[in-house]
Amino acid sequence: MSETALRQMRMLQFIPREPRKISAPEMASKLTAAGFDEVTLRTVQRDLNALSKHFPIRSDEREKPFGWFWMKDAPAFGLPALDPQTALTLKLAQNYLNLELPTATLDYLSPYFKAADNVLSEMGGRLAKWPDKVRVLPKGQPLLPPRIDGDVQRVVYQALMENRRAEVVYRKPAEVMEQTFEISPLGLVVRNQVVYIVCTIGESKKTYLLVLHRIQKAQLLDKPAAVIKGFSLEKYIQQGEFGLPTGRKVRLEAVFTHLAGRHLLETALSGDQDTEILPDGRIRITATVVETEELKMWLRSFGDGVEVISLI
Amino acid sequence: MSETALRQMRMLQFIPREPRKISAPEMASKLTAAGFDEVTLRTVQRDLNALSKHFPIRSDEREKPFGWFWMKDAPAFGLPALDPQTALTLKLAQNYLNLELPTATLDYLSPYFKAADNVLSEMGGRLAKWPDKVRVLPKGQPLLPPRIDGDVQRVVYQALMENRRAEVVYRKPAEVMEQTFEISPLGLVVRNQVVYIVCTIGESKKTYLLVLHRIQKAQLLDKPAAVIKGFSLEKYIQQGEFGLPTGRKVRLEAVFTHLAGRHLLETALSGDQDTEILPDGRIRITATVVETEELKMWLRSFGDGVEVISLI
DNA sequence: GACTAGGCGACAAGCAATGTCGCGTCAACT
DNA sequence: AGTTGACGCGACATTGCTTGTCGCCTAGTC
Numbered sequence: 001m002s003e004t005a006l007r008q009m010r011m012l013q014f015i016p017r018e019p020r021k022i023s024a025p026e027m028a029s030k031l032t033a034a035g036f037d038e039v040t041l042r043t044v045q046r047d048l049n050a051l052s053k054h055f056p057i058r059s060d061e062r063e064k065p066f067g068w069f070w071m072k073d074a075p076a077f078g079l080p081a082l083d084p085q086t087a088l089t090l091k092l093a094q095n096y097l098n099l100e101l102p103t104a105t106l107d108y109l110s111p112y113f114k115a116a117d118n119v120l121s122e123m124g125g126r127l128a129k130w131p132d133k134v135r136v137l138p139k140g141q142p143l144l145p146p147r148i149d150g151d152v153q154r155v156v157y158q159a160l161m162e163n164r165r166a167e168v169v170y171r172k173p174a175e176v177m178e179q180t181f182e183i184s185p186l187g188l189v190v191r192n193q194v195v196y197i198v199c200t201i202g203e204s205k206k207t208y209l210l211v212l213h214r215i216q217k218a219q220l221l222d223k224p225a226a227v228i229k230g231f232s233l234e235k236y237i238q239q240g241e242f243g244l245p246t247g248r249k250v251r252l253e254a255v256f257t258h259l260a261g262r263h264l265l266e267t268a269l270s271g272d273q274d275t276e277i278l279p280d281g282r283i284r285i286t287a288t289v290v291e292t293e294e295l296k297m298w299l300r301s302f303g304d305g306v307e308v309i310s311l312i
Numbered sequence: 313m314s315e316t317a318l319r320q321m322r323m324l325q326f327i328p329r330e331p332r333k334i335s336a337p338e339m340a341s342k343l344t345a346a347g348f349d350e351v352t353l354r355t356v357q358r359d360l361n362a363l364s365k366h367f368p369i370r371s372d373e374r375e376k377p378f379g380w381f382w383m384k385d386a387p388a389f390g391l392p393a394l395d396p397q398t399a400l401t402l403k404l405a406q407n408y409l410n411l412e413l414p415t416a417t418l419d420y421l422s423p424y425f426k427a428a429d430n431v432l433s434e435m436g437g438r439l440a441k442w443p444d445k446v447r448v449l450p451k452g453q454p455l456l457p458p459r460i461d462g463d464v465q466r467v468v469y470q471a472l473m474e475n476r477r478a479e480v481v482y483r484k485p486a487e488v489m490e491q492t493f494e495i496s497p498l499g500l501v502v503r504n505q506v507v508y509i510v511c512t513i514g515e516s517k518k519t520y521l522l523v524l525h526r527i528q529k530a531q532l533l534d535k536p537a538a539v540i541k542g543f544s545l546e547k548y549i550q551q552g553e554f555g556l557p558t559g560r561k562v563r564l565e566a567v568f569t570h571l572a573g574r575h576l577l578e579t580a581l582s583g584d585q586d587t588e589i590l591p592d593g594r595i596r597i598t599a600t601v602v603e604t605e606e607l608k609m610w611l612r613s614f615g616d617g618v619e620v621i622s623l624i
Numbered sequence: 625g626a627c628t629a630g631g632c633g634a635c636a637a638g639c640a641a642t643g644t645c646g647c648g649t650c651a652a653c654t
Numbered sequence: 655a656g657t658t659g660a661c662g663c664g665a666c667a668t669t670g671c672t673t674g675t676c677g678c679c680t681a682g683t684c
Contacts, residue, residue, distance in 0.1 A: 001362035002640060004672065005317035013393045020395070024630080040674055045631065050313035055391075064630055064681065070392040078390040078424075079367075080382040081325045083332065085469055089420040092502060093409055100408055100451075108401040112390075112424070123473070132545055133472060137503040137554060139412070140452050141610035143579040157400055160445060161435070173577045174589070190404065191449040193579055213578065233444055242449060265485045266525065267455040267505060277486065298453035301613035314671065316641065336661080352643060357662065376650060376661055 007036050008047055015057060017074070021067030024048060075118070076111035084123055087116040088134065095136040100193060102148040102213070145193040146213035155218040156197060160185040163225045169217040170210060178216060183208075184225035187233035191242065198236060200226050207231070209241060250291045253309040256283045260305030284309075319348050320359055324367065329386070331466070333372060333379030336360060387430060388423035396435055399428040400442065407448035414505055414525070416460040457505040458525035467530040468509060472497040475537045481529040482522060490528060495520075496537035499545035503554065510548060512538050519543070521553060562603045565621040568595045572617030596621075 014030050015022055022030075028044045048068055051057050056074040060067040082090070094113045097106055120130050152168075159166040166185070171178045183199040186207065190196070195212035203226060256264070261283035265275060273287035289295055291311070299306060326342050327334055334342075340356045360380050363369050368386035372379040394402070406425045409418055432442050464480070471478040478497070483490045495511040498519065502508070507524035515538060568576070573595035577587060585599035601607055603623070611618060 001320070001359075001366050002316065002672090004314065004640090005320055006366060008313065008317055009321065012391050013389065015392060017392050017395060038674090041630080042632085042675085043673065046672085047313075049632095054313050054318060061631095066631080074392065076390050076392065077325065078388045079324050080327060080329050080386065080388065083329055084473055085466060086420040088469055088473065089417055092413065092417065092500075093405065093421065096412055096502070097405055097408065100412075101405065105401055105404065108398040109405065120473075130473065133499045135499070135501045135545055135549060137501060137549070138606075139504050141581075141606050143576070143581060144583065144585075146578050154397065157397055161396055161400065161442065187445045187447065188404075189447045189449060190408070192451050192575075194575075211578070233447055237447060237449070262485075263504075263506075264455070266458050266523070269453075269455060271456065273456075294450075294453050296615075297613035300615045301609035303608075303612045314641090316671090350643095353661085354644085354663085355642065358641085361663090373662095378662075 003036070007031065007039065008051060010034060010036070011044075011047055011051065012055065012057075015051075015068055015070055017070045018072035019069075021060060021069040023065035023067055025065060027068070074111075076115050078112075078115065082115055082119045084119060087119040088130065090116040091120070091130065092134055092136060095134065099136070099138045099142065101190070102145055102153075102193060102195060104148045104150045104153050105195075107150070143193065148195065148213045149215070149217075152215045152218040153195075153212065155220050156185060156212065156215070157188075159183075159220055159225070160188060160197075165221040165223045165225055167219045167221055168210070168215045170215055172214060181210075182221065183210065186228065186231055187236070189233070189237065189242065196242075198233065198241075200228060202226075207236065248291045249288055250311055251286070252289050252295075252311050253284070253286045254299070255307045255309060256285060256302065257305045258282060260302045261285060315348070319343065319351065320363060322346060322348070323356075323359055323363065324369075327363075327369060327380055327382055329382045330384035331381075333381040335377035335379055337377060339380070386423065387426045389427060394427055394431045396431060399431040400446070402428040403432070403442070404446060404448065407446065411448065411450045411454065412505060413502065414457050414460045414507060416462050416465050417507070419462070455505065460507065460525045461527070461529075464527045464530040465507075465524065467532050468497060468524065468527070469500075471495075471532055471537070472500060472509075477533040477535045477537055479531045479533055480522070480527045482527055484526060493522075494533065494535075495522065498540065498543055499548070501545070501549065501554065508554075510545065510553075512540060514538075519548065560603045561600055562623055563598070564601050564607075564623050565596070565598045566611070567619045567621060568597060568614065569617045570594060572614045573597060 010031065011027060014027060024041060024044050027048070028039055028041050031039050031044065048057075048059070052059065052068075056071040057068060058071055060069070090112060094106075094109075094116075097109075155166050156168070158164070165182055167180060167182050169178050169180050181201045183197070183201055185197055185199045187198040188195065189198065197210040197212060199208055199210060200206065201208055205228060207228070252269070255278070256262075258281040264273070264283065264285055269285065269287040269289055273285060275286075276284040278284060299308060322343065323339060326339060336353060336356050339360070340351055340353050343351050343356065360369075360371070364371065364380075368383040369380060370383055372381070402424060406418075406421070406428075409421075467478050468480070470476070477494055479492060479494050481490050481492050493513045495509070495513055497509050497511045499510040500507065501510065509522045509524060511520055511522060512518065513520055517540060519540070564581070567590070570593040576585070576595065576597055581597065581599040581601055585597060587598075588596040590596060611620060
């Protein structure tokens with residue numbers, strides 16, 4: 001296979017999507033870094049021009065080192081191509097994520113979902129009806145997602161990833177006053193469509209929990225994030241900051257009515273779950289579970305459908 | 313840009329992933345169909361060999377028209393390449409889906425998740441620690457997913473997509489006896505990690521609900537699926553086949569303790585939700601909701617934390 | 625106005641890609 | 655067992671593409 005073809009494919013990967021861009025000299029140095037020896041700048045220029053004739057790639061020629069980029073709405077095509085099974089799975093995932101992730105977050109994945117649509121609709125007319133064939137039913141009571149600002153999200157995510165600080169304008173729900181913080185994000189926790197930011201504020205060592213959709217404005221700062229030695233998101237969550245208590249392991253013994261408990265026969269509470277079907281059809285379950293608020297809510301949700309024998 | 317390079321890229325897209333495969337003659341005809349005139353079979357053979365030297369592509373040489381395929385665990389690389397934001401979103405999605413979709417289903421997406429891992433770990437050492445920075449907390453009590461056979465899943469999905477029949481061997485949970493059905497899948501519903509197949513059996517017009525993980529064996533038949541005129545998955549679900557009753561709209565009025573209800577201030581029950589904070593801190597919510605079993609379970613799960621005033 | 629960086633056209637040398645042909649192999653059919 | 659056909663692959667000459675070099679042009683900068 002010719003060096004040329006390989007190089008051009010590699011170049012396609014180095015070209016970013018529209019807001020960002022790459023210049024020919026940058027590209028040349030990336031290529032040499034990637035092991036393509038002795039590529040003249042001239043060759044890179046020629047290649048970029050050639051690629052733009054066959055792919056949705058354009059150059060910004062307003063200033064001199066031209067900036068090359070994939071057009072914003074260029075469809076993502078993957079290698080290997082999406083097979084129908086994977087496309088179906090993607091749509092399933094989309095169906096589900098729509099219920100659970102904020103829209104602004106999910107937008108990043110839309111080129112993939114679009115690609116899945118294409119695959120499925122190309123597979124012949126019959127298959128075009130797939131949306132009528134697949135459904136995801138939500139777990140629990142559906143709630144409306146809070147509105148998240150796209151720019152705010154981008155800044156916060158970037159700050160988290162690049163260990164930088166951000167200045168955010170924050171407003172608590174029932175308050176009119178806005179506050180401005182300089183945050184150093186430590187972690188991101190998503191639960192029930194709400195995105196939480198674990199962070200420190202200013203030079204303080206104390207960790208705070210901000211809610212993404214309460215941030216009105218955010219601006220990335222060119223300052224490295226404050227470092228908290230030994231911080232671990234896992235431990236932080238274990239501490240019960242999200243209302244989940246320490247998570248002691250307990251032995252649950254309970255008797256469910258047949259209707260309420262039969263799903264546990266197939267989706268067990270734990271690996272060591274014991275089940276016994278009583279003569280009257282009721283189901284006795286014994287399992288080792290973690291004692292959390294969720295567990296209590298889950299048990300309560302069955303109302304009369306469950307009788308808890310013991311929980312030690 | 314040379315015809316050669318373009319053709320080879322196109323070939324990469326035509327090559328399927330491991331279980332499936334494509335032969336050189338097939339490839340040749342696909343290429344001519346795609347507008348590449350006059351490609352000798354010999355050239356295609358040469359190209360395939362060349363590609364396999366630079367990509368995780370292999371050929372099955374056990375029988376004569378060799379079958380070419382991308383290796384099962386080949387990482388998917390997309391064009392344009394995954395940017396860090398998208399990669400992070402993908403990992404977030406994976407985190408979520410792990411809790412909700414059966415593992416066998418999610419396996420189809422694993423190349424994408426792997427690609428996201430690569431992007432994130434290449435972004436410099438600091439970013440390699442991202443898994444410690446992002447967490448998704450499950451909604452409700454976590455249950456163990458049932459085990460689904462990969463082959464069974466593939467066959468059933470394919471039957472659904474191609475409107476064909478499949479022969480399945482089915483075993484109900486507490487029974488030893490296996491039954492064999494010839495099913496025509498009508499739709500797929502996923503709820504709480506359980507995949508349900510809505511289908512007809514044999515020539516009957518009655519719809520049945522099978523559970524994917526109870527299928528022991530499945531074989532695709534070369535018979536078109538039985539057609540049910542006017543079937544709609546949407547309507548089927550509305551009929552309450554999943555224990556969700558008809559879904560009458562009702563007006564809910566309830567008073568929550570502050571702790572139990574404050575999340576409703578930001579993630580509302582409905583668009584027309586009214587909230588009032590009572591002098592003692594409790595929260596009165598009025599909203600139009602659909603009366604479902606989920607709603608009742610949700611209300612019960614708060615125990616003493618909520619007092620339902622009316623539900624009409 | 626000189627200087628610099630980058631883009632681009634032109635051109636000859638070299639290298640790669642292609643079609644053709646022939647041989648070998650394997651499997652299926654007669 | 656022989657025949658036939660499909661396929662993969664090595665070899666080779668020819669065609670045509672790719673590449674580095676050089677020089678010119680433009681736009682911004684000191």
